[in-house]
Each structure stands twice: as C-alpha cells, then as structure tokens.
Amino acid sequence: MDRGAADHGWPGGPARDGRAGGDGYALGAQPARLRADRVGWGVAGVRVLAEVALAAEPGTTVGLLGPNGSGKSSLLRLLAGLGRPDSGRVLLDDVELRTLPRRVLARRIAVVTQHTATDVEMSALEVILLGRIPYRSRLAGVAAADLALARQALAEAGLAGFEQRRWSSLSGGERQRVDIARALVQEPDLLLLDEPTNHLDIRHQLELLRFLAGSATTVVVTLHDLNLAAQYCDRLVLLRAGRVVAAGTPAEVLTASRIAQVYQVRAEVDTAGDGRPRIRYCRPQASG
Numbered sequence: 001m002d003r004g005a006a007d008h009g010w011p012g013g014p015a016r017d018g019r020a021g022g023d024g025y026a027l028g029a030q031p032a033r034l035r036a037d038r039v040g041w042g043v044a045g046v047r048v049l050a051e052v053a054l055a056a057e058p059g060t061t062v063g064l065l066g067p068n069g070s071g072k073s074s075l076l077r078l079l080a081g082l083g084r085p086d087s088g089r090v091l092l093d094d095v096e097l098r099t100l101p102r103r104v105l106a107r108r109i110a111v112v113t114q115h116t117a118t119d120v121e122m123s124a125l126e127v128i129l130l131g132r133i134p135y136r137s138r139l140a141g142v143a144a145a146d147l148a149l150a151r152q153a154l155a156e157a158g159l160a161g162f163e164q165r166r167w168s169s170l171s172g173g174e175r176q177r178v179d180i181a182r183a184l185v186q187e188p189d190l191l192l193l194d195e196p197t198n199h200l201d202i203r204h205q206l207e208l209l210r211f212l213a214g215s216a217t218t219v220v221v222t223l224h225d226l227n228l229a230a231q232y233c234d235r236l237v238l239l240r241a242g243r244v245v246a247a248g249t250p251a252e253v254l255t256a257s258r259i260a261q262v263y264q265v266r267a268e269v270d271t272a273g274d275g276r277p278r279i280r281y282c283r284p285q286a287s288g
C-alpha cells in the first residue's frame, strides 16, 4: 500500500516487528502485558464493576464487549490509570499501575476515548502533536522530527490536506481519525480505544481494525460490532452488569446461546474456515 497517499487510511497490516512500517513512529517496540486482577469500582453508591479479570498478552488485540452500561468505558479508564479501582489491581508488565509515575504512564499508554471535546481551537496537526508531549522536555518547542511524525500520522489517517483545519470544523469521523493519529504518535506500548469505530465509515472501520490487529503493540478496544470483534481480535472479554461473563477466543465467547443470554438477541453463529465466528442476527418476531 502507498502509505503517502492522501486518501489512504491506516497502513495495512504492518508486521509485528516493532514498527508501524517505513521510517515512521515506532509502535509496540516494547509491547506491554496488561492484567486486571479482581477489579472492582463504583460511583455514587453504585457498583459499576465487580471482580473483573482481564489479561492482554504483549502484542495481542483484546476486544471488550458488552451491552450499553455494562462497564466497558469504566473498565478502560481504570486500565489506562485515569481512575483507581476500589478493589483489585491493574498491572502493567507485572507492576501495579498506581505505583508508576505519570510521565511513565503517559509514554507507555495511549487512550482514545469516546468523548473528545468539540470546541477545541487547535488545528488537526496541533491535536496530533499533543501525542508527542510526553517525549518533550519542559522548555523545548516542537522538534522537526515530531512535526514529521505528526504529518505522517495525519496522512495515514487519510487526512493529508487537513493540517491547518480547525478541530471544531472536522466531522465526527475526521475527529475520530485525528484522535487515533494522536494516540499513535505517542508510540504507546499499550493502546486503549473506546469504540474507535463509532463514527467511521465501513472502509475506515475495516482499515483501523486491520491495522490494530496487525500492529506490534498491545491493544484493548471496546466494540459493539460483534462481527468486527470476532474477525479482528485475538481474545474477547464479555461484560454484563459490570461482571465478566465470558473470556477467551472469539469462537469460545461468541456463541448463539451467550449472545441470547447477554444481549437478548437471537442469532445464528457459523464458524468460518479461519475458525472465527460469523454472526447473523435473526429478525425479532412481531409481538401481538
């Protein structure tokens, strides 16, 4: 794939060799091992997460699934160190997250959340450059190398002509792609994404997930689309009401009976030649 072309998405399927490809940002040079161990968290007297266990081996892509309100975003925040569990532990390479200095976390973990601000008066390029802040000394300006990385990331997000475009003028999907580019130039060892496909057209959804699945870094991604999760994730963790109801390979987790149990949806599940499930939802019967 020609990685410089303006209308191209993320580079297709980089090798798991520690680099995203070409001379660009290094992604997953030291992919992290992430573990959540009996994690619990609550807010305003409500228990949101209970006894959650999750493991992401270095370089793998783990999908976090579950119905609305099941606790996916809350768990992702704890995995990112943006909040602390009330009970249990989150470990990055066997070290408890809460003991790691902020600067270390900022270099090792990148997060793409669902709710990015709409009124930011920065250009698309400036937003991407935020990803380089953890590498900059306090008084230093933007280095030429950082600028080159940001431009490359913008082009790879399919937005080469958008350098000076105001963030507030971008469409939902363009914002999402800029925010993902910002996370990639951070060169994280662990990349956490909360529904990164929700504003993307189908081509950009597929390109992003193929990129994440092929990248050398460790990825945890929340998704609503069970077929995309089945196709691109190495392992899945399925939440319901703040608890893990299943964890394992897509074929182990996404069975028809479990989809019915967790989502109250009837589905037919076939396993394709690649061993990955394909889900076809059955039209609900008209009531009455």
Ligand SMILES: Nc1ncnc2c1ncn2[C@@H]1O[C@H](COP(=O)(O)OP(=O)(O)OP(=O)(O)O)[C@@H](O)[C@H]1O
Pocket (backbone or CB within 6 Å): 043, 044, 046, 048, 066, 067, 068, 069, 070, 071, 072, 073, 074, 075
């Ligand atoms: N700060 C908060 N105050 C009150 N309730 C909260 C807070 N944060 C999360 N919750 C509640 O915790 C539950 C889990 O929320 P969370 O956003 O983690 O779910 P989710 O699985 O990501 O949902 P969705 O698929 O709708 O994005 C919800 O019922 C939510 O209302």
